[in-house]
Amino acid sequence: MSQNRHLPVVVVGGGQAGLAMSHQLRARGIGHVVFEKNRVAHTWRTQRWDSFCLVTPNWQCQLPGFAYDGPEPHGFMGREAIVAYIEAYASRIEAPLRAGVGVEAVRPRPDGGFQVATGEGGYTADAVVLAISGYHVPAIPGMAAGLPPDVQQIHSSAYRNPAQMRAGAVLVVGSGQSGCQIAEDLHLAGRRVHLVTGSAPRCPRVYRGRDAVDWLAEMGQYDLPVERHPLKGDVRRKANHYLTGRDGGRDIDLRRFAREGMRLHGRLIHVDGTRVAFADDLEKNLDNADAVYTGIQGAIDTHIAKAGITAPEQAHYRPLWRPGPPETTLDLAEAEIGSVVWATGFRADFSFVEADVLDPRGLPVHERGVTPLAGLYVVGLPWLHTWGSGRFSGIARDTAHLADHIAAQGQALAARGQALPMAS
Structure with missing residues (x-):
């Protein structure tokens, strides 16, 4: 393709958010x-383990124009099925996809629009949509450098299965969705596991006869705009609730794991060779996670009562196990820990966007995906607009809103789009 060819809209990223954006733009002739x-x-x-599956039911896979219609709407797709679903979507919508071509820089032009540098040359564009999520660079704390070289260290994005880990016990750092599910995967395989807990909350899988996601969707929780959330924009910094869709779906209860032999610890605060130190907050972390769990149960109870729904009674969760005196230090050699999994999240990297539109965390400043820079948009981030924004369930609404905004830039944009050939 020629240098500096003009494109009405450039979408950066060919995952579910970018493809959904493509569908909405095509529907408007852009x-x-x-x-x-x-x-x-x-x-x-490439960044999901072998037993990975969705934690939300398949029916929530609602890509625009391609809702899940398989035989298990209340099941949970595994990694390969998710890939197949997204591939089928790209094929169905005939996305003008340039696979294998990275965007290296996005620069605003003085006269409006953007200069877009790619691996195959330069382009100009009237609008750019950043659809690359916010999970780019594995966030491994600096203290990891203090571990001895004979201890295997991997980030959760590189974890695949228990056989990958060295002999001995495994220390999993982080109790968000990835950390808890990886700890469970190792635990079920018979590996000795130490899990470092944090502030992540938990959610029931099934309560009063239905999946909690079904109840929460019926209650409008996934449609709640960020500005109406009690935490407002700060909710974007909160960890997701941990539970699993594995084996048909179930709770993740760290207390049950502890009863079965998993060692739980408070937050990791220091590493010095084989000696590691933990905060004295294990019991608080467990109690806070359970408080969210029972709070969800209570909210569902209230919804059932107000709506006059007939549903089976179910008692609220009661702790199965309580930690003893806090264990604030551990010698990895004495505990025979040969591996550490850092389930500590990611950092965003939007550094290729050469404009003053990023917040202190490196994420684009926006209002419902519309940045302060005219013509620059972002989609696919958690809580972009609602709780569903970072999930398959909310991407249709978010991309439709942005496509309407782009269309409002003028009829000329849509007219030029009619003649744009599909990418091969």
């Missing part, structure tokens, strides 16, 4: 190209 530096569903393919 020309565009989707640049994906790897291939469709790359992150799902």
Whole structure:
């Protein structure tokens, strides 16, 4: 393709958010190209473990124009099925996808629009949509450097299965969704596991006869705009609730794991060779997670009562196990820990956007995906607009809103798009 060719809209990222954006733009006659530096569903393919599955039911897979219609709406797709779903979507909508072409820089032009540098040359564009999520660089704390070289260290994004880990026990740092599910995966395989807990909350899988996600959706929780959330924009910093869709779906109860032999610890605060130190907050972490769990149960009870719904009675969760005196230090050698999994999240990297639109955490400043820079948009971030924004369930609404906003830039944009050929 020629240098500095003009495109009405450039979509950066060919995952579910970028593809959904493509569908909405096509529906409005707006020309565009989707640049994906790897291939469709790359992150799902390469950064998920073998037993990974969705934690939300399949029926919530509501990509625009391609809702899940398989035989298990209340099941939970595994990694390969998720990849197949996204691939099928890209094919169905005939996305103008340029796979293997990365966007290296996005620069605003003085006269409006953008200069877009890619691996295959430069382009200009009237609008750019950043659809690359916010999980780019594994966030491993600096204290990891203090571990001895003979201890295997991997980030959760590189974890695949228990056989990958060295002999001995495994220390999993982080009790969010990934950390808890990886700890469970190791535990079920018979590995000795130490889990470092944090502030992540938990959610029931099934309560009073239905999946909690079904209840929460019926209650409008996934449609709650961020500005109406009690925490407002701060909710974007909160960890997701931990539970699992594995084996048909179930709770993750760290107290039960502890009863079965898993060692739980408070927050990791220091590493010095084989000696590690923990905060004295294990009991608080467990209690806070359970308080969210029972709070969800209580909210569902209230909804059932107000709506006059007939549902089976079910007692609220009661703790199965209480920690003893806090264990604030541990010698990895004495505990025979040969591996550490850092389930400590990611940092965003939007550094290729050469404009003053990033907040202190490196994420684009926006209002419902519309940044302060005219023509620059972002989609696919958690709580972009609602709780559903970072999930398959909310992407249709978010991309429709942005496509309408782009269309409002003028009829000329849509007219130019009619003649834009599909990418091969």
